[in-house]
Amino acid sequence: MAIATQGSRAMSHLSIRSLLIKQGERPLCTGLNLEVNRGESWLILGENGCGKSTLLATLAAWLKPAAGEIHLNKQSFKKWSGAERAKEIAWLNQQDDCPFPLSVIEKILSGRHPHLSHWNWESSDDLRLADEQLARLDISHLKHRDLATLSGGERRRVSLAAALAQQAPLILLDEPLSQLDLRHQQQALSVLREENQAGRTLLMVSHDPNHAHQASHVLLMFGNGQWLAGPTIEIMTSKNLSALYRTEIRSTHIEGQEWFMPQPR
């Protein structure tokens, strides 16, 4: 089931070699080989509990793999200091809660911390960058609110804004659109498209296969260690998605674009 992707070594951004990730004794992903090149946009799909978040947490160096190697910019993860890695990788995880009082602008400015030297306050450039992210995600009016007072969708957009403020070349996104209404989903997708067009590499976890419309590559995780990865055009088929979700998925074309839909049981 597993295939390796081909990629130009010269442009390698993230190189994943023979990666094994486990939860207890259960393998979530076995022998994962991916060559993620600079500027690519990857969509990661799979059932609940198949290991998508665990994989992203591993790529963010929050968790250690059971085996295998990860290279960032052709250098082993082991050689990167945490501070240097934080300038290279932004990670939006699923946790938007904060255990202590924090305003929206403080949260977004936390995305600038990897770029500040010890004891330095944020500069006017950092503040301008934070304001830009607030405006892009339609949350400027929430700037001085306490995070704890926000709705789920508002808090999600704040977390995304903080990840974008980090200005990292590689962005790991764990369900960035969860809890967003349709208009704000389209807005966030447009912002992510801009980030990708600006040259940033994106790896995004989602439960919507149609998010593949703006992905160059797709990784399917089957929850038993098996996986399938490659260019979107090759991987996104009704057959593969029906096997992935263990339910019938069909596709239809609208104005030249293929849309995937689950069939009622």
Ligand SMILES: Nc1ncnc2c1ncn2[C@@H]1O[C@H](COP(=O)(O)OP(=O)(O)OP(=O)(O)O)[C@@H](O)[C@H]1O
């Ligand atoms: N601390 C933990 N202790 C025990 N099991 C865990 C722990 N953390 C995660 N798991 C299990 O590991 C598996 C993978 O979890 P993960 O969060 O990576 O899944 P996911 O694919 O992101 O799921 P979802 O689509 O629901 O977000 C799940 O079965 C989960 O229950």
